[in-house]
Amino acid sequence: MDYEYLYDHILGGLYGQALGDSFAMPAMLRPEVTWKRYGWFKEFMDAPDDHPAHHGLKAGQITDDTEQAMSLAMVMIEEGGISVEGAARAMVKWYDMVDGDHNDYVGPSTRKAVTKLKKGDDPHRTGTQGDTDGGAMRVSPIGLINPGNLEQAVKDAVTSCTPSHYTDVAISGAAAVAGAVAMAMSEDATLDSILEAGIKGAEMGVTYGSPWMGASISRRIKMAIDLANQNKDHYERLVDIYDLIGCGLATSEAVPAAFGAIAISKGDLMDTAKYAANLSGDADTVAAMACAVMGAWKGYKAFPSFVIEKITQVNSNWNFKETAEGLAKLALKRL
Numbered sequence: 274m275d276y277e278y279l280y281d282h283i284l285g286g287l288y289g290q291a292l293g294d295s296f297a298m299p300a301m302l303r304p305e306v307t308w309k310r311y312g313w314f315k316e317f318m319d320a321p322d323d324h325p326a327h328h329g330l331k332a333g334q335i336t337d338d339t340e341q342a343m344s345l346a347m348v349m350i351e352e353g354g355i356s357v358e359g360a361a362r363a364m365v366k367w368y369d370m371v372d373g374d375h376n377d378y379v380g381p382s383t384r385k386a387v388t389k390l391k392k393g394d395d396p397h398r399t400g401t402q403g404d405t406d407g408g409a410m411r412v413s414p415i416g417l418i419n420p421g422n423l424e425q426a427v428k429d430a431v432t433s434c435t436p437s438h439y440t441d442v443a444i445s446g447a448a449a450v451a452g453a454v455a456m457a458m459s460e461d462a463t464l465d466s467i468l469e470a471g472i473k474g475a476e477m478g479v480t481y482g483s484p485w486m487g488a489s490i491s492r493r494i495k496m497a498i499d500l501a502n503q504n505k506d507h508y509e510r511l512v513d514i515y516d517l518i519g520c521g522l523a524t525s526e527a528v529p530a531a532f533g534a535i536a537i538s539k540g541d542l543m544d545t546a547k548y549a550a551n552l553s554g555d556a557d558t559v560a561a562m563a564c565a566v567m568g569a570w571k572g573y574k575a576f577p578s579f580v581i582e583k584i585t586q587v588n589s590n591w592n593f594k595e596t597a598e599g600l601a602k603l604a605l606k607r608l
């Protein structure tokens with residue numbers, strides 16, 4: 274893997290995260306409500322005024338998932354790697370930037386952790402009860418700096434989760450996503466090898482963190498893939514994933530659902546965004562994770578130009594290319 278290859282796939286991972294996040298952001302909380310309102314997702318749309326978390330967001334606008342991933346990426350570039358203190362700093366920086374005290378889209382574990390961190394608590398202790406999907410939703414840059422290295426991606430996912438999501442279940446989910454992103458960067462990656470990396474990452478990740486309650490991420494990823502591969506129409510399969518796996522904030526729902534969205538798309542980037550959006554629930558997070566994996570696999574050059582243009586134009590306060598350059602240099606050093 275040379276610099277050019279790494280840059281293309283890392284930029285793809287960042288734009289993938291942003292694509293899933295912004296494309297699915299207007300989705301409603303239940304698939305039948307989303308379906309009645311929009312049918313299949315075809316384009317970027319404004320969030321509707323009655324959306325509980327995203328009201329006011331414009332078509333193509335990213336949310337906390339991509340903002341936090343970018344914030345984490347920028348701190349890793351500054352520090353030349355990942356540390357617990359760096360992960361905490363990235364989170365607090367983002368929280369202040371979005372005026373977290375008055376912002377509906379800050380997740381529950383992150384809000385708890387930031388409140389403690391601002392009081393001066395030790396970042397090794399502030400995340401011991403965080404079990405929701407925030408550790409997984411921002412973890413993709415950890416995969417991007419560990420191309421083809423599942424073990425290191427899992428270890429670094431643990432570090433990045435520590436300040437806010439240091440429970441076995443949250444780490445398992447983050448390790449699944451980081452592992453899938455890392456292995457999607459391999460030159461010989463296939464849909465099956467990527468899904469397998471997610472399952473393996475989840476199995477490895479659950480051995481870290483404080484013991485907590487939660488269904489098995491690895492077994493539920495397998496279940497989500499089975500539901501995605503059923504011989505039924507696509508909408509029915511999505512409803513099965515929503516009803517039986519769930520697409521809520523719980524890590525054991527959102528992360529397996531993301532792998533379900535990848536599986537049902539058969540490895541197509543835009544179909545992954547569409548199916549994850551129509552899944553509804555915490556759709557922006559599910560889609561952000563799924564499309565980050567897909568983007569890391571397919572690379573930047575595989576994106577339709579309208580996607581790149583829209584995301585770049587609407588989110589001009591974030592510099593995806595500069596961040597990808599920094600991450601690519603970091604990834605190259607770590608190979």
Ligand SMILES: [Mg+2]
Binds near residue numbers: 336558
């Ligand atoms: Mg979000």
